[in-house]
Amino acid sequence: MCLVGAGPGDPGLLTVAGLDRLRRADVVVYDALASPRLLAEAKRGADLVDVGKRARHHKMQQDDINALLVAEARAGRSVVRLKGGDPYxxxxxxxxxxxxxxxxxxxxxxxxxxxxxxxxxxxxxxxxHRRVASTVTLVTGHEDPTKEGTSVDYRGLALLIARGGTACFYMGVGRLPLIAQQLAAEGLDTATPAAVVQWGTTPRQRRCVAPLDGLAAAAAAAGVSSPAIVVVGEAAGIQEPGLDFFTDRPLFGQRVLVTRTRQDPSRLENLLLAAGADPIEAPTLRLVAPEDPAPADAALRRLGPPPAASDPAAPPRFDALVLTSGNAVDALADRLDALGLDGRVLAGVELCVVGPATAARLHERLRLRADRLPETLTGAGVAEAFAAAGAAAGRRFLLYRADIARPELPEGLEAAGAAEVCEVVAYESRPAASLPEEAMAALRDRSVDWLTFTSAATARNLVDLLGEERALLDAPRVASIGPITSEACRGLGLRVAAEAEDPSLESLTAAMAAAGPREPNA
Structure with missing residues (x-):
């Protein structure tokens, strides 16, 4: 049994040791303050038990939680109790x-x-801070400071703050007026700087700063509420360049619907998080292996040099393999493994990939480096690159890609004189059955700022999934991976506000950042 502090909200602030235990656990018992994204780190098949506790609403009483932890551990299962912040x-x-x-x-x-x-x-x-604050006191604000026998020494606390200390109140927003009154009654200057920070360390973070006697009214006017930390002391009024790094990020606070497949949203989500955005997973596609792997298996056996005692009637070997996405690389690695093969079968085959992300995935999965990485990251651009280099005529190509891939690549290679162009379905795309509840809720409350589309199919499927609620897509801006996707979006009546300069997730994120925040009421 392991008690793990989940941190303040940003999943990246979980400790390395905590992440290790979480990934190995058979059972994860988590509370309402643990980031939902952390649960994605649990191993496949782990039992996830929500025992979240909020004021006046407990999904499970504490005695029952204790009994659950003991029972699961005594049953021989590895148990992680994931608690928001620090467990103690x-x-x-x-x-x-x-x-x-x-x-x-x-x-x-x-x-x-x-x-x-x-x-x-x-x-x-x-x-x-060396100039104004030499001590810090962590205080629970959950108890009533006017009750008889309070456990908080407000007189001592007021004295500490007046002498250059900082007090941080947990769970104190609801009792902020009473806390301020009690501190003032114990002699603290009501003009002392104070602040409320809601949803700290997350893209939803908001801050309200005011003198102590005006903080409650200022927070109420700004709509800042729980969960929040109340800070009282001169440190709360410090304003120096560089301190507000967190909200200075280009996409801070903007909610982004990520419509990529459930298998591969994480890299885009990580890029968005680094830019300060609040990504919401809304996969519109799911990838499945072809029902009949025989065509792919037959093609893969034509890779690499022929065996010494080759059959003269066997089809000739491929000269080049083109992989158009990281998903294609994953499918290739998985299928080679299923056949009892590995990267050695690609010896002597020219490896061409579309985009640096695909090249990185090829190296990650098979420890192979791409021989050709065309500058123009489209099917037509790949064909043109081979033609311009005189590397198409008379050669045999295997295209390992999605079932919905566009025809420009094989048509371009054939026009350039390729002796054979064999297309093999690496994976099939299927529409998602529905959108997650979190995504639907965000669309319905009009809090989504961006819709991201990495293919025309993701845009079409999102429109289809919404059906009669199609109008929910009118307000958010659209970020597109490239011209073809943008054209499809416009055909669906979606307004494209940002288009990636090249079809990469990094470029897509940069285009959104360059577009700036959405105008009010836009």
């Missing part, structure tokens, strides 16, 4: 660890980054 800081991690010990279960505890320090940091507030 204003949570009930110590109680859960003690319950495990009483139940005869060893419990490892892995600390997590706590929101009381992380949220102010990403909001541009250093909780300690």
């Amino acid at each position: 800081l204003f949570g009930r991690g110590a109680e859960e660890a003690a319950a495990c010990a009483r139940g005869g279960v060893a419990c490892e505890v892995l600390p997590g980054v706590t929101s009381g320090l992380a949220a102010p940091a990403t909001a541009g507030i250093p909780v300690t």
Whole structure:
């Protein structure tokens, strides 16, 4: 059994040790503050148990959680208890660890980054500073500061803040007026800088800064509420260049619908997250292996040099293999493995890939480097590159690609004099059955800023999936991977606001960033 601090909200702030335990767990018991993206790191087949607890709403009582952890661990399963922030800081991690010990279960505890320090940091507030803040106090704001017998020493806290300290209140937004009144009653200047940081470390982060006596009203006017950290002290008023790095990112706070297949959205999501965006997974396609692998298997056996005792009636070997996507590389690697083969069968075959991402995937999966990487990353561009180099005439090509691939590549190679162009279906694209609830909710509440399309099929399928709710796509801007996809989008009545300079996810993200934020009411 392992108690893992999930951190303040950004899944990237999970510790390396915590990620290792999460990926090996048979059972993951998680609460409402753990990032949902962390659950994608659990191994296939792991049981994911939501015991999320919010004020006045518990999916499972604490005693039942304790019993669940003990029962699963005693059954011989590897259990991770994933808790928001740090397990021992204003949570009930110590109680859960003690319950495990009483139940005869060893419990490892892995600390997590706590929101009381992380949220102010990403909001541009250093909780300690050589000039103005030499101490920091972490305080629960969940209790009523006016109740008899409060466990928080507000007199001492007011004195610490007045002498150059910072106080960070957890779960204190709802009681902010009372906290401010109590601190003022104990002598703290009501003009002391204070701040509220909501959804710290995430693309949804918002910050409100005001004097202590006006913070509650300012937060209410700005709509800033829980979950949030309240910061009181001179540090909350520091304004220096570079501190607000988090919100300075080009796509900060913009919600982006990612319509790529469920098999490969993560790289685009990571690029968007790095730019500050809030990606929402909405796969419109799913990839499946061909029902009949025989044509692909026959073609793959024609790769590489012929065996020493080759059959004179056997078809000639291919001279070149063209892979048009990372998915094609994955399909190739998987099929070679199924046939008991590996990258050695590609010896002597010219390897051409479309795009640097495909080249990277080829090296990752098969440890092979591409021989040819055309500058124009389209089927027609690939054919033109072979023709211009005099590398098409008389040669035999194997095109390993999707079932919906466009015809420009084989037609161009044949026109350039290729002796044979064999197209093999590496994988088949199927429309998704439906969109995830999170994606539908975001579209319906009009909070989506961007729709991203990496192929014409993703755009067509999204429109088809929405059906009578097609009008939900009118407000968001469209980011397209290239001219062909843009043309399809416009044909569907979608407004293209950004188009990648080259068909890569990096270029797609850069085009969105260059387009700037959406105008109000656009």
